[in-house]
Amino acid sequence: xxxxxxxxxxxxxxxxxxxLGLAAPAGVLERPLVKxxxxxxxxxxxxxxxxxQTFSDGSHLMLDAKAAGVAAATVALVLxxxxxxxxGVAVAVTAGVxxxxx
Amino acid sequence: MPEQTEIRTTERAAPPPPAPPATxxxxxIRDALGVGVAVGLSGFAFxxxxxxxxxxxxxxxxxxxxxxxxxxxxxLVGALAAGGNPLTAxxxxxxxxxxxxxxxxxxxxxxxxRSTVKPFxxxxxIDETSxxxxxxxxxxxxxxGFTVTGLTLYVLWNLTTxxxxxxxxxxxxxxxxxxxxxxxxxxxxxxAPMLKDTVERVAAGLAVVLVMVTLPLLPTGVPVLISALAAxxxxxxxxxxxxxxxxxxxxxxxxxPAGPAAPPARPDGAxxxxxxxxxxxx
Numbered sequence: 001x002x003x004x005x006x007x008x009x010x011x012x013x014x015x016x017x018x019x020l021g022l023a024a025p026a027g028v029l030e031r032p033l034v035k036x037x038x039x040x041x042x043x044x045x046x047x048x049x050x051x052x053q054t055f056s057d058g059s060h061l062m063l064d065a066k067a068a069g070v071a072a073a074t075v076a077l078v079l080x081x082x083x084x085x086x087x088g089v090a091v092a093v094t095a096g097v098x099x100x101x102x
Numbered sequence: 103m104p105e106q107t108e109i110r111t112t113e114r115a116a117p118p119p120p121a122p123p124a125t126x127x128x129x130x131i132r133d134a135l136g137v138g139v140a141v142g143l144s145g146f147a148f149x150x151x152x153x154x155x156x157x158x159x160x161x162x163x164x165x166x167x168x169x170x171x172x173x174x175x176x177x178l179v180g181a182l183a184a185g186g187n188p189l190t191a192x193x194x195x196x197x198x199x200x201x202x203x204x205x206x207x208x209x210x211x212x213x214x215x216r217s218t219v220k221p222f223x224x225x226x227x228i229d230e231t232s233x234x235x236x237x238x239x240x241x242x243x244x245x246x247g248f249t250v251t252g253l254t255l256y257v258l259w260n261l262t263t264x265x266x267x268x269x270x271x272x273x274x275x276x277x278x279x280x281x282x283x284x285x286x287x288x289x290x291x292x293x294a295p296m297l298k299d300t301v302e303r304v305a306a307g308l309a310v311v312l313v314m315v316t317l318p319l320l321p322t323g324v325p326v327l328i329s330a331l332a333a334x335x336x337x338x339x340x341x342x343x344x345x346x347x348x349x350x351x352x353x354x355x356x357x358x359p360a361g362p363a364a365p366p367a368r369p370d371g372a373x374x375x376x377x378x379x380x381x382x383x384x
Binding site: 003004007017018022024037038039041046052053054055056059061066073082083089091095096 | 136137139144157161164165168169170171173174176178180182187188189191192195196198199200201202203204205206207208209210215217220221223224225227228229232277278279280281282283284285286287288289290291292293294296297301302305306307308309310312313314317318321322325326329330331332333334336337341
């Protein structure tokens with residue numbers, strides 16, 4: 001039951017923030033500072049999410065095969081590989097390093 | 103399907119970028135499908151993870167259908183697996199999802215949907231749809247990109263969640279398959295094209311430092327929110343620099359006196375300072 005409560009609260013909350021952003025009055029967007037903040041926040045959040053999911057299990061820092069996978073994905077990005085290949089490389093290299101006992 | 107036929111001539115506030123090559127519909131659809139398919143496949147990783155930590159098939163599928171923002175879903179099942187209180191777990195997931203409000207702010211102007219369409223379009227406002235949509239040169243292709251990415255992703259994410267949840271037992275140890283690397287790789291691939299200028303790179307670097315430092319200290323989900331402070335922090339520094347420049351051209355009497363603005367905290371990455379110097383000369 002408590003799992004369903006968590007799911008319901010998350011679903012409602014996540015939907016509302018999505019809608020809030022999309023439905024905000026146009027005047028809010030006219031302020032240059034808000035525009036620039038809205039553009040820069042995803043950059044900060046995506047960078048933090050990448051680092052968090054690469055180097056932690058959510059609450060503890062750790063270094064494992066995922067780091068090798070994400071490093072390989074970085075190389076693929078620098079080489080301008082398409083999206084699917086970037087993700088595929090990360091998964092394959094992580095699995096490979098784990099198979100080798102990394 | 104929240105698609106409208108009405109096409110308005112673009113009336114963007116910002117000056118248009120220097121004549122981007124006309125994007126064909128086929129190219130937009132190809133990009134959208136590429137993102138949709140890749141991320142849709144990572145729904146498999148979510149299904150496996152969620153079922154693996156003990157959520158039922160129905161609960162796992164409900165998350166993908168109703169929450170539909172991957173990082174929050176992963177955060178929620180992670181927190182529940184760690185034995186977190188349901189409301190704390192939901193708070194972490196909610197904080198991660200809060201970034202979608204800021205995507206929505208930008209998409210709102212680009213897509214220009216009517217208020218009757220927005221409640222439906224809102225469910226698809228996530229990292230991937232935003233990345234594809236904001237990369238488009240005009241409103242028509244933006245709407246096309248948003249719709250194709252959203253639809254592809256929604257259908258595939260939910261199908262693969264189902265398959266992943268069903269296949270969790272058959273697969274055994276999902277980490278052995280490297281599927282836990284799909285999430286960060288997706289985020290990185292979304293982030294990469296955004297790192298165009300010094301400001302973006304500094305904000306990203308600062309965010310990484312903030313999340314790494316606070317991660318062992320604060321509850322799940324909070325470190326990512328703290329890292330978001332990197333954005334306003336960098337803007338404050340940039341704003342001071344710009345005011346200093348304006349003061350140099352005598353447009354703003356009350357501006358901060360010009361001078362070597364303190365270089366923003368740059369944790370790592372070599373090219374930033376050189377880029378900054380170039381910009382300052384420009």
